[in-house]
Amino acid sequence: MAPKKKGDTPGVGLDLGTMNIVSARRSPEGVETKRMRDAFIDLPISARKMLALSDASYVERDGEVFILGDAAMEMANVFGREPRRPLAGGIISPKESDALEVLKLLIQHVLGAPSEENEICFFSVPADPVDQPEQDVIYHRGVFEKIVRECGYTPYPSNEAMAIIFSECALDQFSGVALSFGSGMVNVALAIQTLEGLSFSVARSGDWIDRGAAKSTGNTQARICAIKEAGVNLLDPKGREQEAITYYYKAAIEYALDQIALRFKMIEGQFSLPRAIPMVVSGGTSLAGGFLELFLQVFERKRKRFPIEISEVRQAKDPLNSVAYGMLVQAMQEYNDE
Numbered sequence: 001m002a003p004k005k006k007g008d009t010p011g012v013g014l015d016l017g018t019m020n021i022v023s024a025r026r027s028p029e030g031v032e033t034k035r036m037r038d039a040f041i042d043l044p045i046s047a048r049k050m051l052a053l054s055d056a057s058y059v060e061r062d063g064e065v066f067i068l069g070d071a072a073m074e075m076a077n078v079f080g081r082e083p084r085r086p087l088a089g090g091i092i093s094p095k096e097s098d099a100l101e102v103l104k105l106l107i108q109h110v111l112g113a114p115s116e117e118n119e120i121c122f123f124s125v126p127a128d129p130v131d132q133p134e135q136d137v138i139y140h141r142g143v144f145e146k147i148v149r150e151c152g153y154t155p156y157p158s159n160e161a162m163a164i165i166f167s168e169c170a171l172d173q174f175s176g177v178a179l180s181f182g183s184g185m186v187n188v189a190l191a192i193q194t195l196e197g198l199s200f201s202v203a204r205s206g207d208w209i210d211r212g213a214a215k216s217t218g219n220t221q222a223r224i225c226a227i228k229e230a231g232v233n234l235l236d237p238k239g240r241e242q243e244a245i246t247y248y249y250k251a252a253i254e255y256a257l258d259q260i261a262l263r264f265k266m267i268e269g270q271f272s273l274p275r276a277i278p279m280v281v282s283g284g285t286s287l288a289g290g291f292l293e294l295f296l297q298v299f300e301r302k303r304k305r306f307p308i309e310i311s312e313v314r315q316a317k318d319p320l321n322s323v324a325y326g327m328l329v330q331a332m333q334e335y336n337d338e
């Protein structure tokens with residue numbers, strides 16, 4: 001167990017994403033986050049000597065070495081390979097036979113040792129994907145519960161988009177609609193005073209934008225992703241690639257909003273909304289320049305027929321970390337209730 005620092009509060013939040021794994025803890029200096037890329041690459045054992053010189057995290061296994069996290073992305077570029085990813089479309093990839101072993105190592109790295117025995121860890125689980133009805137999150141949740149427990153923590157699975165309500169909507173009595181635009185998915189939750197009224201996910205987010213723009217312009221997905229992350233102004237795209245990225249962004253936003261309207265109408269009779277509620281956008285995909293403005297443009301055109309009264313649309317303060325923060329808020333609350 002890690003020695004407890006003076007003033008440290010127990011409880012940890014963990015965001016398990018298709019691209020990033022993030023932990024959040026409370027220390028006397030404020031909230032501390034730790035992030036690692038959810039990726040790895042295998043190299044022959046002969047690469048070990050070279051790796052020993054670098055500060056890359058790696059593990060050895062039957063004649064090969066696995067390089068983990070951000071270093072895997074760099075090595076993939078050096079060797080002209082695609083990095084391997086344990087998650088695909090928001091959930092554990094059925095095609096990646098080494099996913100579970102690698103995920104345990106990545107999570108151990110991001111969580112570190114618990115500050116007390118069986119420290120509480122809230123971890124993110126996506127909502128059921130509505131556009132892939134054959135998929136659910138039962139296996140995914142079970143696997144992560146086991147891994148987090150094996151790391152020495154008490155696991156609490158918790159909805160990804162609800163975490164954004166907990167980190168961003170305290171002043172709205174924890175009411176709002178949250179959208180987490182990640183890599184594999186857009187996760188959506190509607191909450192009224194901390195209670196989840198609706199949640200679902202769709203598989204059209206960052207990877208879908210990259211795939212679509214790549215296919216339309218004859219580029220690799222990795223190249224489009226690099227152009228996108230280097231900074232695109234969605235309100236003023238330059239050149240074919242940026243334009244294609246912008247078209248897919250707009251389509252992803254439209255799709256997410258249409259799905260919210262559709263799903264809400266299906267349950268509308270079951271509860272009433274007391275007043276207008278805010279809509280909060282978050283996730284790495286929302287970091288693109290002009291994202292909030294583009295989102296607003298698309299929303300304004302739908303507002304009249306939108307079944308939920310929205311008071312304002314705003315962006316999370318720290319889009320890559322807001323899910324981990326929201327998980328931490330819930331973990332700390334468990335200790336307060338004692």
Ligand SMILES: Nc1ncnc2c1ncn2[C@@H]1O[C@H](COP(=O)(O)OP(=O)(O)OP(=O)(O)O)[C@@H](O)[C@H]1O
Binds near residue numbers: 180
């Ligand atoms: N500056 C940027 N501009 C545009 N997109 C970005 C930027 N930085 C990161 N992204 C994109 O954000 C996505 C990763 O975001 P995030 O960490 O929220 O996803 P995740 O939680 O790992 O995925 P998911 O929740 O879907 O499983 C990737 O698609 C990445 O390309």
Ligand SMILES: [Mg+2]
Binds near residue numbers: 015018180
């Ligand atoms: Mg996410």
